[in-house]
Amino acid sequence: MAEQDLELTGxxxxxxxxxxxxxxxxxxxxxxxTGGFEWSEFVRQCYEIGYRSMxxxxxxxxxxxxxxxxxxxxxxxxxxxxxxxxxxLAVSLIREIGPVITALICAGKIASGIGAELGSMKVTxxxxxxxxxxxxxxxxxxxxxxxxxxxxxxxxxxxxxxxGLFGGFLALNFTDSVSYSLYFNKIVxxxxxxxxxxxFVKTIFFGFAIGFVGCYKGFNSNKGTxxxxxxxxxxVVTASLWVFVIDALAVQITSVLFYK
Amino acid sequence: MEEVKEQKKAASKPKAEVxxxxxxxxxxxxxxHVLTDINLEVHxxxxxxxxxxxxxGKSVTIECIVGLLVPDAGSLKVFGDEVTKMNDxxxxxxxxxxxxxxxxxxLFDSMTVRENLEFPxxxxxxxxxxxxxxxxxxxxxxGVGLTDAxxxxxxxxxxxxxxxxxxxxxxxxxxxxMLYDEPTTGLDPITSREIxxxxxxxxxxxxxxxxxxxxxxxxxRITSDRVVIMDDGKYIAEGTFNTLHKSNNEIARSFFKDIx
Numbered sequence: 001m002a003e004q005d006l007e008l009t010g011x012x013x014x015x016x017x018x019x020x021x022x023x024x025x026x027x028x029x030x031x032x033x034t035g036g037f038e039w040s041e042f043v044r045q046c047y048e049i050g051y052r053s054m055x056x057x058x059x060x061x062x063x064x065x066x067x068x069x070x071x072x073x074x075x076x077x078x079x080x081x082x083x084x085x086x087x088x089l090a091v092s093l094i095r096e097i098g099p100v101i102t103a104l105i106c107a108g109k110i111a112s113g114i115g116a117e118l119g120s121m122k123v124t125x126x127x128x129x130x131x132x133x134x135x136x137x138x139x140x141x142x143x144x145x146x147x148x149x150x151x152x153x154x155x156x157x158x159x160x161x162x163x164g165l166f167g168g169f170l171a172l173n174f175t176d177s178v179s180y181s182l183y184f185n186k187i188v189x190x191x192x193x194x195x196x197x198x199x200f201v202k203t204i205f206f207g208f209a210i211g212f213v214g215c216y217k218g219f220n221s222n223k224g225t226x227x228x229x230x231x232x233x234x235x236v237v238t239a240s241l242w243v244f245v246i247d248a249l250a251v252q253i254t255s256v257l258f259y260k
Numbered sequence: 261m262e263e264v265k266e267q268k269k270a271a272s273k274p275k276a277e278v279x280x281x282x283x284x285x286x287x288x289x290x291x292x293h294v295l296t297d298i299n300l301e302v303h304x305x306x307x308x309x310x311x312x313x314x315x316x317g318k319s320v321t322i323e324c325i326v327g328l329l330v331p332d333a334g335s336l337k338v339f340g341d342e343v344t345k346m347n348d349x350x351x352x353x354x355x356x357x358x359x360x361x362x363x364x365x366x367l368f369d370s371m372t373v374r375e376n377l378e379f380p381x382x383x384x385x386x387x388x389x390x391x392x393x394x395x396x397x398x399x400x401x402x403g404v405g406l407t408d409a410x411x412x413x414x415x416x417x418x419x420x421x422x423x424x425x426x427x428x429x430x431x432x433x434x435x436x437x438m439l440y441d442e443p444t445t446g447l448d449p450i451t452s453r454e455i456x457x458x459x460x461x462x463x464x465x466x467x468x469x470x471x472x473x474x475x476x477x478x479x480x481r482i483t484s485d486r487v488v489i490m491d492d493g494k495y496i497a498e499g500t501f502n503t504l505h506k507s508n509n510e511i512a513r514s515f516f517k518d519i520x
Binding site: 120121124125126128129130131132133134135 | 368379
């Protein structure tokens, strides 16, 4: 890219970037299956990416669950349907709000982190040094990170959903008195696999998009300290955009498959 | 290229085997022609210093030698094998014989000094015996005088210490060829001199063939067997440090004007 950047402008540059991303994707795919898989780095990334994001996802999901209940309650009371609050929360949280909020948090935290980390490694010649030291940087840095994010975002979403539902339970008990067993029985009774499965599948794509964008932006940053910030910023913006695009596509596919 | 020879030395010293042979090497980045016609032969055990102004593309030549960059035209042979036609496995095999000290040291930020040093051993040499690995780590750390830094992170080291550890990491695989990219840049004169002397000591200890890219005249004086001067994408003068010092070539004189 760096060489092309000097000559290409406008739509040609955009097309070159698309081509470059396709090449990067092919290299990623090829390196999953060839050579040894970097298990220790993959586990380390799962810890760094997943475990270290858990607190943030947990707090956000807890607040989202509580706020949704507090916002929904007056309207539901107006229609005498406060009994539907657990169901409404469960469906909205599991189908849409949980996955999207978790993905956006991960886009902000993880994509920018990966973009900045790989960008600074590029600037300080660490990626070149890795290559000279006999490691395949795509295998060591890119494959492990993309797969770790793809693996951890669905897990974080499930954890976030559970914490969000618990937040909703506590919020509901500010004003009403609902037992723990009644609340969760209502939730379990109101959701089926068509709520959970499509949401879970789309989080896998969210995770992949976040990891891929972060790695691509970091790996292809130019050699200058300014480009580290650009890579991090651009990774967040692009990954967030992809989350919405995937969500829009997912809702269409889910509608056709599950809610005819 | 103007050749400035020391008659006595040239007559008495038999030429050793050529380990690096570069003919008509060209490399451009977009419209910028960085290397226009590079020709160089480096003999076994020789220390060749490449002098040139900043941004002239001195580093590009050694990045081509190690396969980090692909030249546009010309021939580049290392140990008689054409680097430009090598596949990934052949490049990996070649890199087992080449050490590359990056300008910034390029230590991996997330790893301790020990992990940095173990990295090429486990990747390139596929060493598994912990005792053998520890012996090698201790040996090179003793060589660069930093045994106490073994468990430190790169962020805890000074610029000079980073360069030493970078040097230790490249020497740990016992390479036959060493490529130094501005090894003394950014260091104070005392540390620069220490690094230059260390390069010379290590060359004597490990019997390496070296190309040293620099614009530090003191480093060139200490480390060089032969000096080539680069200007406008090609080498324009060649000789020992002392003969070039007395050369009439205008560009050579500009480099040596501050040397007493």
